[in-house]
Amino acid sequence: MKLSHSLAAVALALSATVAFAHGYQAGPLKIGHPWSRATPAGAKVGGGYLTIENTGSAPDRLVSISVPFAGRAEIHEMAMKEGVMTMRPLENGVEVPAGAKVEFKPGGYHIMFMELKQQLNQGDSMKGTLTFEKAGSVDVEFKVDAIAAKGAEGEHKGH
Ligand SMILES: [Cu+2]
Numbered sequence: 001m002k003l004s005h006s007l008a009a010v011a012l013a014l015s016a017t018v019a020f021a022h023g024y025q026a027g028p029l030k031i032g033h034p035w036s037r038a039t040p041a042g043a044k045v046g047g048g049y050l051t052i053e054n055t056g057s058a059p060d061r062l063v064s065i066s067v068p069f070a071g072r073a074e075i076h077e078m079a080m081k082e083g084v085m086t087m088r089p090l091e092n093g094v095e096v097p098a099g100a101k102v103e104f105k106p107g108g109y110h111i112m113f114m115e116l117k118q119q120l121n122q123g124d125s126m127k128g129t130l131t132f133e134k135a136g137s138v139d140v141e142f143k144v145d146a147i148a149a150k151g152a153e154g155e156h157k158g159h
Pocket residue numbers: 076077087110111112156
């Protein structure tokens with residue numbers, strides 16, 4: 001009895017850790033909390049967000065993302081340009097300088113899932129693969145958060 005109890009406690013502690021951390025590693029890169037917003041029925045685009053921390057001594061670059069639930073995924077940047085929010089695809093990806101942490105978030109860098117094949121529902125975990133120039137590919141899961149999570153009104157107006 002004692003043994004099974006402690007095993008259960010360990011299992012609980014482990015699953016809690018995984019749920020809270022929800023991070024991935026690719027070489028010296030730490031990928032934190034990939035998440036996405038729930039999409040309305042019939043929506044063709046969705047956004048993906050995460051953090052990338054480079055603990056190494058050389059820069060790396062996120063060059064592409066592929067996900068089975070969308071036709072393609074692009075790396076976008078949103079910025080204010082002459083008072084207007086604009087969004088543009090970054091053909092060469094996003095550099096992560098040595099020792100730096102790059103944040104993909106609503107209103108800034110983001111991953112755009114195009115030609116969605118299914119609705120993204122809150123609570124889902126959506127598989128995807130990130131590819132870095134040097135660190136190679138790493139499989140992650142995007143946790144789907146509420147449709148209005150972390151604001152940024154009109155983020156996807158350009159689409
Ligand atoms: Cu976009």
